[in-house]
């Protein structure tokens with residue numbers, strides 16, 4: 678398999694370059710290039726030489742959809758928006774303006790769910806003390822909720838493998854970073870790769 682290569686992508690126009698340059702070759706903007714991961718393309722006209730295990734096929738009629746039984750959050754309105762609760766192995770991106778209450782909603786949902794299932798709240802923007810203060814203000818005991826202050830996706834993945842939580846909150850993806858990339862947190866490359874790694878993690882655990 679070809680090695681994963683780094684490319685540099687303009688944050689303004691999306692133009693790419695194989696090396697870092699001060700001025701974007703696409704839109705001529707300065708200092709807009711950020712390192713990102715290039716997905717290796719298979720060589721044309723040749724077999725890919727795949728040597729790994731070939732995944733097992735199943736007849737659609739033989740697949741039991743039990744694994745997809747949804748996990749209710751305990752908040753009926755929230756579950757309704759999700760289409761009946763969380764689908765195991767799925768990733769949900771919760772968007773909203775600053776101050777809209779995303780962190781508050783997530784804290785309420787994870788605290789309630791943590792009474793039945795292990796949950797992990799990863800905070801990258803706020804300190805653990807700020808989270809504790811919010812929980813106190815909302816009257817949430819949080820005695821079952823595990824919290825950690827972390828922004829490195831690799832470290833979060835290792836923790837998830839260990840704790841095996843039913844629900845992980847990463848607040849927020851804007852501050853998460855993949856250590857193998859040099860781009861700043863919040864850059865297109867970092868957000869995209871963080872999302873990709875968290876999605877792979879959700880599907881694998």
Ligand SMILES: [Zn+2]
Pocket residue numbers: 687688689690691692701702703704705706709
């Ligand atoms: Zn550009």
